[in-house]
Amino acid sequence: MFSKLVAPHGGRGLVCALLTGEERAAELGKAKGMKQLEISDRAKGDLIMMGIGGFSPLDGFMTKADWKGVCENFQMADGTFWPVPITLDVDKSEGIQEGDEIALVKDGEVFATMHVVEAYEMTTEDKKWECEKVFMGEGEESVDGNFWKIAPDDHPGVIMVQNQKDMNIAGPVKVLSEGEYPVEYPGVYLTPAQTRRMFDERGWANVAALQLRNPMHRSHEFLAKIAVEVCDGVLIHSLIGNLKAGDIPADTRVKAIEILIENYFVKENVINGGYPLDMRYAGPREGLLHATFRQNYGVNHMLIGRDHAGVGDFYGLFEAQEIFDRVPQTGDAAKDLQCKPMKIDWTFYCSECDGMASLRTCPHDKDSRVILSGTKLRKALSEGAEIVDHFGRDEVLDHLKLYYASLTEKVEVKMQGAASGDSM
Numbered sequence: 001m002f003s004k005l006v007a008p009h010g011g012r013g014l015v016c017a018l019l020t021g022e023e024r025a026a027e028l029g030k031a032k033g034m035k036q037l038e039i040s041d042r043a044k045g046d047l048i049m050m051g052i053g054g055f056s057p058l059d060g061f062m063t064k065a066d067w068k069g070v071c072e073n074f075q076m077a078d079g080t081f082w083p084v085p086i087t088l089d090v091d092k093s094e095g096i097q098e099g100d101e102i103a104l105v106k107d108g109e110v111f112a113t114m115h116v117v118e119a120y121e122m123t124t125e126d127k128k129w130e131c132e133k134v135f136m137g138e139g140e141e142s143v144d145g146n147f148w149k150i151a152p153d154d155h156p157g158v159i160m161v162q163n164q165k166d167m168n169i170a171g172p173v174k175v176l177s178e179g180e181y182p183v184e185y186p187g188v189y190l191t192p193a194q195t196r197r198m199f200d201e202r203g204w205a206n207v208a209a210l211q212l213r214n215p216m217h218r219s220h221e222f223l224a225k226i227a228v229e230v231c232d233g234v235l236i237h238s239l240i241g242n243l244k245a246g247d248i249p250a251d252t253r254v255k256a257i258e259i260l261i262e263n264y265f266v267k268e269n270v271i272n273g274g275y276p277l278d279m280r281y282a283g284p285r286e287g288l289l290h291a292t293f294r295q296n297y298g299v300n301h302m303l304i305g306r307d308h309a310g311v312g313d314f315y316g317l318f319e320a321q322e323i324f325d326r327v328p329q330t331g332d333a334a335k336d337l338q339c340k341p342m343k344i345d346w347t348f349y350c351s352e353c354d355g356m357a358s359l360r361t362c363p364h365d366k367d368s369r370v371i372l373s374g375t376k377l378r379k380a381l382s383e384g385a386e387i388v389d390h391f392g393r394d395e396v397l398d399h400l401k402l403y404y405a406s407l408t409e410k411v412e413v414k415m416q417g418a419a420s421g422d423s424m
């Protein structure tokens with residue numbers, strides 16, 4: 001079938017490192033004789049994405065030159081756009097050398113084998129530099145010398161990088177498992193090849209994606225519907241990898257989206273899917289990563305709303321939109337990011353407008369608006385507080401209330417300036 005969809009990033013089609021059948025069995029056999037390296041949840045998600053082509057054109061973890069280029073200027077050594085380092089850290093004492101073949105293991109399961117082409121030191125200074133390049137933003141917690149006062153304790157991305165071991169190893173991988181995803185999320189965990197086939201079957205050319213890690217409230221629904229109006233369809237794409245404590249588990253969120261689609265969308269125009277990656281908490285750069293891997297899924301418009309992938313108050317509310325205008329353009333379509341941002345202003349329910357609106361369409365004042373945020377919704381739900389009218393759809397809220405009622409321990413949800421509406 002002729003596809004009208006955007007090509008995968010990097011100009012080499014979908015680069016899939018996943019082995020199947022006999023090839024997989026043979027590699028699993030070889031892996032038994034290799035040095036076993038225990039990996040993090042983040043690395044597991046990265047490997048699965050390399051396996052299914054979600055990280056095309058990456059076929060392994062980044063070399064020092066790639067790491068440096070990505071941090072400095074969003075480009076790998078060959079000039080291909082990439083927004084955040086995809087690296088694998090190890091302890092020097094493991095004694096891993098260039099040329100080694102090793103097995104990457106998580107909880108007793110071999111996820112991949114790797115041919116190590118480079119092992120490079122990551123000093124405290126290197127990590128500090130990576131954090132400043134990748135995580136520092138324009139929000140009040142990043143500027144005026146605040147970043148290093150606040151980030152080491154409060155920025156989960158910075159904490160993750162600072163806790164990395166003292167070396168990175170680079171090289172191509174052969175992926176041997178998709179983890180629990182195909183079994184736990186049948187029909188929701190979709191590979192890029194699968195979403196592309198689904199889009200092609202529907203004859204879609206222009207596809208938008210809505211990134212989700214919180215339950216869908218009215219603003220998300222509004223964003224998805226704006227996209228349906230101007231594109232052929234929308235992929236509602238939830239993170240089903242690991243979240244931080246206090247977040248709502250993926251199965252509950254995915255079911256809530258199903259309920260919303262069932263009751264409030266034209267089904268033919270929406271696909272509900274999940275992807276197996278962990279959050280990197282990289283704010284605007286994470287927005288770019290969302291667009292980069294969505295391109296591989298066949299998406300050419302990435303919905304970017306207010307405080308997309310925000311972390312605390314480290315970023316400006318629209319910084320994740322603005323960063324798309326600052327990334328380098330080589331003029332080579334294979335190397336540049338082709339998935340474009342669909343920038344949407346701050347959205348809310350307005351009683352004067354009598355409907356959903358944004359700062360671009362609503363002339364009324366704050367008192368007429370219901371400020372919607374995922375954090376606010378989780379806070380109200382976890383405290384058993386009354387949910388303000390128009391915050392979410394009743395069918396969805398009922399489902400979420402069931403989840404919170406089933407919890408034995410109360411979850412604490414911290415509010416940030418960005419979620420409060422104070423800056424409107």
Ligand SMILES: [Zn+2]
Pocket residue numbers: 350351352353354357362363364368
């Ligand atoms: Zn209004």
